Amino acid sequence: MMVNLKINNIDVTVPENTTILDAAKANNIAIPTLCYYPDLRINSDCRICSVEIVGKKGLSTSCSTLVTEGMQVKTHTPRVINARKTITELLLANHDADCTACAKNMNCELQKLANVLGIDENRFARVLEVRPIDDHNPSLIRNSNRCIKCGRCIDVCRNIQGVNVLEAMNRGHDILISPPFGKYLSDEFCTFCGQCSSVCPVGAIIEKDETATVWNALHDPQKHVIVQVAPAIRVSLGEELGQKPGTIVTGKLVAALKLLGFTKVFDTDFTADLTIIEEGSELIKRITTGGVLPMTTSCCPGWINFAETYYPEILDHISSCKSPQQMFGALAKTYYAQKENIDPASIFVVSIMPCTAKKYEAKRSEMGSTENNLDVDVVLTTREAGKMLRQMGVEFENLSEMEFDKPFGTTTGAAAIFGTTGGVMEAALRTVYEIVNKKPLAVLDFVEVRGMKGIKEASVDLGGKTVKVAVAHTLANAKIIAEQIKNHESPYAFIEVMCCPGGCIGGGGQPYGTISKTRTDRLASLYAVDVAMPLRKSHENPDINKLYSDFLGSPLAKLSHELLHTKYQPKRRH
Amino acid sequence: MTLDLMLQKYPASSEYLIEALRDYQTAKIDHCVTEMEIVKIAKYFNVTESKVCSVVSFYSFLSEKPKGKYVIRICRDVPCFVNKSESILKTLETRLGIKPGETTTDGLFSLEFTGCLGQCDHAPAIRINEKTYVDLTPDKVKAILSEYREEKS
Ligand code: SF4
Ligand code: SF4
Ligand code: SF4
Numbered sequence: 001m002m003v004n005l006k007i008n009n010i011d012v013t014v015p016e017n018t019t020i021l022d023a024a025k026a027n028n029i030a031i032p033t034l035c036y037y038p039d040l041r042i043n044s045d046c047r048i049c050s051v052e053i054v055g056k057k058g059l060s061t062s063c064s065t066l067v068t069e070g071m072q073v074k075t076h077t078p079r080v081i082n083a084r085k086t087i088t089e090l091l092l093a094n095h096d097a098d099c100t101a102c103a104k105n106m107n108c109e110l111q112k113l114a115n116v117l118g119i120d121e122n123r124f125a126r127v128l129e130v131r132p133i134d135d136h137n138p139s140l141i142r143n144s145n146r147c148i149k150c151g152r153c154i155d156v157c158r159n160i161q162g163v164n165v166l167e168a169m170n171r172g173h174d175i176l177i178s179p180p181f182g183k184y185l186s187d188e189f190c191t192f193c194g195q196c197s198s199v200c201p202v203g204a205i206i207e208k209d210e211t212a213t214v215w216n217a218l219h220d221p222q223k224h225v226i227v228q229v230a231p232a233i234r235v236s237l238g239e240e241l242g243q244k245p246g247t248i249v250t251g252k253l254v255a256a257l258k259l260l261g262f263t264k265v266f267d268t269d270f271t272a273d274l275t276i277i278e279e280g281s282e283l284i285k286r287i288t289t290g291g292v293l294p295m296t297t298s299c300c301p302g303w304i305n306f307a308e309t310y311y312p313e314i315l316d317h318i319s320s321c322k323s324p325q326q327m328f329g330a331l332a333k334t335y336y337a338q339k340e341n342i343d344p345a346s347i348f349v350v351s352i353m354p355c356t357a358k359k360y361e362a363k364r365s366e367m368g369s370t371e372n373n374l375d376v377d378v379v380l381t382t383r384e385a386g387k388m389l390r391q392m393g394v395e396f397e398n399l400s401e402m403e404f405d406k407p408f409g410t411t412t413g414a415a416a417i418f419g420t421t422g423g424v425m426e427a428a429l430r431t432v433y434e435i436v437n438k439k440p441l442a443v444l445d446f447v448e449v450r451g452m453k454g455i456k457e458a459s460v461d462l463g464g465k466t467v468k469v470a471v472a473h474t475l476a477n478a479k480i481i482a483e484q485i486k487n488h489e490s491p492y493a494f495i496e497v498m499c500c501p502g503g504c505i506g507g508g509g510q511p512y513g514t515i516s517k518t519r520t521d522r523l524a525s526l527y528a529v530d531v532a533m534p535l536r537k538s539h540e541n542p543d544i545n546k547l548y549s550d551f552l553g554s555p556l557a558k559l560s561h562e563l564l565h566t567k568y569q570p571k572r573r574h
Numbered sequence: 575m576t577l578d579l580m581l582q583k584y585p586a587s588s589e590y591l592i593e594a595l596r597d598y599q600t601a602k603i604d605h606c607v608t609e610m611e612i613v614k615i616a617k618y619f620n621v622t623e624s625k626v627c628s629v630v631s632f633y634s635f636l637s638e639k640p641k642g643k644y645v646i647r648i649c650r651d652v653p654c655f656v657n658k659s660e661s662i663l664k665t666l667e668t669r670l671g672i673k674p675g676e677t678t679t680d681g682l683f684s685l686e687f688t689g690c691l692g693q694c695d696h697a698p699a700i701r702i703n704e705k706t707y708v709d710l711t712p713d714k715v716k717a718i719l720s721e722y723r724e725e726k727s
């Protein structure tokens with residue numbers, strides 16, 4: 001049914017159950033918001049979106065009020081503007097508003113709001129009680145002095161991720177968003193998925209910025225600085241630099257990174273292909289030798305952190321394969337070093353990832369030949385990579401496309417879809433099916449495992465046996481999978497788990513403002529990349545086969561085991 | 575009563591969380607729920623530790639910090655204020671040697687502010703554990719404190 005109303009005296013017709021906020025938007029009026037975020041629950045805390053409804057006494061919050069027939073809404077009356085100004089001034093009085101010293105400068109919703117409302121001085125005196133900053137982990141920095149208590153991070157962490165690290169403590173003026181017992185994120189609660197950092201409207205949760213370390217390395221003549229780029233970046237870096245969500249920028253991003261000064265620009269897709277070979281072999285081995293099943297994927301450090309923290313009982317079920325990022329680092333400092341005759345100690349490996357948990361992963365002590373020589377030296381998020389390109393003044397759109405460097409440049413469509421939920425499963429099935437059944441697949445697309453459904457299932461025929469597989473994304477869904485495994489009730493043989501909504505295309509390090517629509521756009525683009533690739537199965541990547549014959553030997557063999565596999569540790573104290 | 579025994583009195587459903595926290599804390603001499611206890615309670619009711627911390631920090635009657643055997647709560651609202659609650663607070667502070675939010679070194683008394691105790695017509699008022707004292711003067715307060723001290727010895 002349609003509803004007729006007036007917004008600022010203009011007739012408007014919208015479907016029923018539309019909020020005033022959306023009705024105004026559909027008619028080209030943006031009512032400012034602060035606590036509201038499209039995919040999250042509406043808790044109408046901040047009251048910035050207040051509007052006047054003729055005949056109603058107080059102001060109403062447009063993000064939570066539905067339109068009714070004959071309603072008359074005024075979105076920008078002096079009374080409304082005055083209320084918005086007062087709220088914003090009060091927020092600023094209790095805020096560390098040192099904008100130029102904040103990573104969110106020019107990207108901050110509070111700053112934008114103050115600007116739109118024309119607040120250039122504050123009637124209220126500063127009342128901020130300064131609290132310590134939590135920077136005790138490699139991924140995220142939490143600065144409570146910038147928090148405006150909008151509750152978005154609580155919602156993401158509790159309801160999308162099902163982890164519930166962050167909660168509102170105390171009440172009234174003393175409210176503080178914090179992990180339990182006033183502890184640090186690093187105190188065994190957080191998975192470092194960074195979903196909270198991607199929805200925080202201000203600079204209260206941000207990734208640990210490592211751009212300066214990378215600039216230093218790039219200007220150090222003793223260092224051989226190389227970079228790898230994750231599958232999901234080719235469909236999100238363009239967006240970070242102002243292009244449409246989902247724009248495919250593979251060739252331009254290689255050119256851009258060359259301009260920054262990286263000696264070689266490599267593709268993490270290469271080690272994604274390698275992961276399929278190792279993980280596929282591990283799966284076949286587990287199935288044929290009565291090993292621990294189901295086996296889950298291991299490329300997502302958010303999932304690994306979650307399992308180590310909350311499901312230590314199931315660690316045997318996780319593939320021992322390192323993630324593609326870590327396999328790349330390990331090969332860069334061995335295979336590549338030997339091939340090019342470079343001292344491994346001088347090789348500096350940078351990763352560009354959609355992910356804040358990858359920063360944590362890279363610093364794990366298991367991930368390197370020694371603590372001082374880790375596989376990967378620095379991980380940058382999509383946002384940090386965008387920042388460096390802006391700092392360098394790179395005119396991204398004008399760049400000519402370039403190819404990834406060898407020997408880690410030839411990749412397949414199977415590897416490209418690693419960046420989305422269902423992609424690792426599909427890539428694995430393409431390979432495992434052909435190896436086990438010794439015949440080519442008629443259709444490469446496993447549509448059952450595609451799309452945004454929380455848990456997807458499929459069955460495949462492997463050597464005459466029907467094997468059930470599943471794909472889960474978001475940790476709330478991962479929890480369902482983990483419970484089944486823990487209770488020995490899992491009907492599956494192989495499970496892909498990615499921690500972020502939509503997989504890495506929706507990673508915690510992706511451009512700000514990510515919502516369902518942006519995720520679907522990026523996802524569609526990754527499948528488009530897959531279809532356009534000349535090779536679409538990991539086991540047909542000639543450079544992977546060469547890597548085995550020249551260096552590794554065979555899958556799961558001694559050297560592969562040493563370089564490409566790892567172990568997991570229970571993390572909780574209780 | 576041990577925590578485990580106490581918990582068994584409640585169905586393992588989160589709606590009993592607040593009740594259980596309150597009863598357990600009241601029964602404890604230091605009137606608080608510690609981190610390890612919160613961990614256990616969270617597990618029992620199948621809620622997260624963050625959730626329990628959030629609840630404990632929301633209600634002023636619940637506390638993560640140990641408190642004295644006797645928790646003295648003094649009303650900070652206007653009716654008590656105009657009836658000289660300030661002098662009552664001073665007396666408590668000097669007699670006990672602590673400020674609101676603190677506990678005496680012998681673990682006997684804690685001093686805290688609270689909202690209205692519903693005794694406005696008999697202001698100023700304080701509450702010691704479950705008992706309310708009204709129409710107070712500094713001398714009455716001194717006498718009450720002595721009573722509690724003697725009870726201990
Ligand atoms: S990083 Fe993820 S798990 Fe950690 S607090 Fe943020 S949303 Fe929760
Ligand atoms: S940390 Fe950010 S997202 Fe969380 S409540 Fe504060 S301002 Fe909102
Ligand atoms: S899904 Fe991708 S972006 Fe998210 S935590 Fe896992 S690896 Fe990182």
Ligand code: FES
Binds near residue numbers: 043045047049050
């Ligand atoms: S945006 Fe509507 S109340 Fe915050």
